[in-house]
Amino acid sequence: MPLILDIAVTHIAGRGRQTLVAVIGVAVGVGFSIAMAALMQGGQDDFVKQLVDTMPHVDITDEQRTARRQPAEDIFSTVAISGLRPRDDRRGIINPTAATAWLESWIPGRFAESLKTQGVIRYSSREVGAAIIGVEPERERGVSPIVEDFVKGSFAALNAGGNNVLIGDTMAGRLGAGLGDTITAVSSEGLTRDFKIAGLFHTGTTARDEGEAYVLLKNAQILSARPNAINEIRIKLDDPNRAPVVAHRAEAELGYKAVAWQEANESILQALVVRNVIMYTVVGAIMLVAGFGIYNIISTITHEKARDIAIMKSLGFPEADMRRLFLLEGLAIGGAGSALGWALGFSMIYALSLVRFEIAATGQEMTHLPIAWSLLHYIIASAFALGSAAVAGYLPARRAARLNPVDIIRGAT
């Protein structure tokens, strides 16, 4: 063992109880930091996963980010145009066949086109406002998680028979309708059409369960009197992180607004960053407190070992060796605390992962706490601990190294 390390070990081993307290202080800090990070990261990952899974990665709609140039602007030197009213308010993606064929040629994932129109669902004497969404079931299956959310019937039932509709269980409850009942859909154009309820879904999102009705695309086109029209293309990518690139390219080519999921949830993602900053600030604060424990013990050791410092310097140890010695002692406590903290953190995370509970209010079952098992959390917590230990060790080490051996030797004699 190198001499300095040898001396460092004897120093800290000679103060067993104090060393143990300091090590436990660091271990508790590291352990709780790891557990907290795992829990917070787990919650964040789970949240983002829900976000990514439930919504399209790229959503192309028939909107445009900037208003179209008006013919009047080409003729007159206009300053501003206001109060524009379209002659025909039937928007939609122009030439949808070409658009989908182009997307098909390069999209690294799946997509589904749809026509969303506002309308009313009637059953008996009750009415509920709804977004009536026309979809191609086979394509929809590739982009929408709703396929997995059926409590009665199934998504496949949309294909079986001409006029089937899938509605949320909350909407069904408000209408008083059930599986197999026939409802009437009234579009904003005033057209009506009867549909048989072939499935009830429950997504857990009230707005969807209460306000969405899925029909075949051609039925939605008929209901809104817009043959062959679509007004939305939803894309699911193999790699969700590529969404901004895909959205940018699609928007540049098609001219329609293409929104990546990151853009759509920008404020939420920013909030998550802020949450992480808060988390690591708390971790830093915990480690700072643990650092005080280390400072205390190293400071005590340097005070008690002043005579040893003097004699080592008189033997020919330079100041740098003295600094190294006590810095090493601080790091040894930090290292031992980190190792113990890893074990503590792992145990706490494991214990948390065993906790199971239900949230009955929404009827949704949440079987366990979302936990992120990441080596990075251990490394970050240890880095904080060792950094704090290094500072806590260095300050008294620097003071000890500057001690004048003559003063101490004179004091002893």
Add this chain to the structure above:
Amino acid sequence: MSALLETEKLTRVLPETVPVTLVKDVTLTIAEKEFVAITGPSGSGKSSLLYLLGLLDQPTTGTIKIGGRAAEPMNERERARTRLSMLGFVFQFHFLLPEFTARENVEIPMRKLGRLTRSEMRGRADELLSSLGLGDHLDKRPDQLSGGQRQRVAVARSLANDPPLILADEPTGSLDSKNSEQVFTILQKLVHQRGKSVVAVTHDLDMAERMDRRIHIVDGKIAAGA
């Protein structure tokens, strides 16, 4: 005999509110294989001079040469290195590292210097301790040894790196007469048998008289014996 250590007008002043002169204009030469006593009344500056000679303290003015090399231009690391290889210290109190055994204490300067292998260090430590009558106490820690034994371990440690000059500050000051005589004899043998130079600060005038030369200090100045 050639000069092992030389000083020229060595002065040490403590920069207090009222400056205190510890050592003033000391010019002396320590030759090889010389056994020199530094005597003087309490507070006369004997130990201060010894610390200056041992490069533990820095003079306010004046020069020191050890082995022909001037100490003033040396940085802190070079001074430490010089202490490690050229000088051995024996203090009034043993100043052994309490957690280490007698053998380990003697090995420490050798381990720091790093010239020998681990087994060579062990062999040399055992040989030094045995030659000082501590062959049966190699693995004992300082608290398991008597005062005389501890001081002999300190002497063995001062010899660990085979330095040409041993500086001893009241080496027998805390020992009874029997142990004092034993330690004095050991120091004498270092000079006569091992060819070392020994400079010892002492209050014991009888002991000083038995040394090769006596330098008497009064008020920081050499009163006699330079």
